[in-house]
Amino acid sequence: MPEPIVLIAGGGIGGLSAALTLHQIGVRVRVFESVRELRPLGVGINLQPNAVRELNDLGISNADLDRVGVPAREWALVGLNGNDIYSEPRGLEAGYHWPQYAVHRGQFHMLLAEKLTERAGKDVLRLGHRVTGYRNNSDGSVTAYVEDREGRIVEEHGTLLLGADGIHSAIRAQMHPGQPPINWGGAIMWRGTTQARPIRTGSSFVGLGTHKHRMVIYPISHPDPETGLATINWIAEVTMDPAEGWQGTGWFREVAIEDFVHHFEGWTYDWLDVPALLRGAEVAYENPMIDRDPIPTWRDGGVALMGDAAHAMYPTGSNGASQAIVDARVLGAKMLDHGVTPAALAAYDDELCAPVSEVVLRNRGAGPFGLLNMVDERCGGEFDDIDAVIPADERATFMRRYQAAAGFAMERLNNAAPTVPQGARVNLAASA
């Protein structure tokens, strides 16, 4: 019997985390990534403590993460008048055993690629190879159809196939041909980074404004020791009537700052000048806030979806990348239990599909930013004393419920056994 091999469609954060995990437990992998060259694309993302724990267990240290980001210390919501609505410590400061990191998505992606090729060899990552579909074979193996660099479709045979090919997944489209189109709820985000001084704790995630008109601001680098300036990630967001339809061209279109800064003129406080922050960026990108309706299963025989292909979600909970990393680790754990078999994929699907689909819907309902909706409903967004609008207990209960649903409830995480025990190897004989 040939040694099992897992094919992975997509070399983003999810696909590379899966490849690193499977390599760690002794399973051969091959990743097909459609872009011809990896570049450090994107701006800020958050890695929640549950994902940092998995990265540490994968041998990616906090010193590695400090090269691409900065530990987050606080999460805060501030009303348009500049008054605090809610704030809580994050990561180690909150009592987690692992920090939360705010990182540059592209630099973090390159770090994962570097670790994978160092450990498993360059040949594991096939750039310029786009997976167009799959076939489950009668002997239980899978075949992936792959368009190579010359545009030829070649058949690649594997024991299992993971669809980690993002929100526009070809694997998902074949698995669920009747799935509805991408969902857009009316919010448009402009994203960018500016060199500026960090505010509040020095590493605070700040949501500022109202539920339909807001800024999200957080640093994604340590400050330069000489200038005190850090790379500040910002998202400027406005919600309009989705019935007008999305007229833009989709994900990450480059736009001029002057095209949208007028929405935020006058947002100046003694601790923050939003228009100056926006104008300080070299480039900005426009994205519609989009997700996909949950599907009843992420598995078809020897094929499973993971990451955004399984559960593309609004970024309101800052947990899309974290969940992709956790998916990879749960897949590894199930292969330790069941071998490199469809049964492992079934166990993964049984554990994650339903609860993570719930998080997708929760994030659509604003995720932790739902507090802003409550402020809006109760006082139209205008308040002097937040306790008179939403008492402190109610704010804390709301946040705890979100954290439990998203898998980063502190006590449960701190006390959980490692997802993939150190040194564990898959029983390859049981997989044949």
Ligand SMILES: Cc1cc2nc3c(=O)[nH]c(=O)nc-3n(C[C@H](O)[C@H](O)[C@H](O)COP(=O)(O)OP(=O)(O)OC[C@H]3O[C@@H](n4cnc5c(N)ncnc54)[C@H](O)[C@@H]3O)c2cc1C
């Ligand atoms: C270029 C880019 C920039 C991003 N920037 C941000 C950001 O700034 N902030 C943020 O919150 N989120 C961003 N995201 C999304 C974020 O990375 C994901 O939500 C999250 O990390 C989950 O990762 P994923 O691996 O499931 O999906 P993705 O990160 O989308 O990765 C999917 C990968 O699959 C590849 N691919 C797609 N189709 C195929 C195919 N048919 N065959 C082979 N390969 C395929 C893609 O090129 C990509 O590398 C970005 C995604 C991309 C691709």
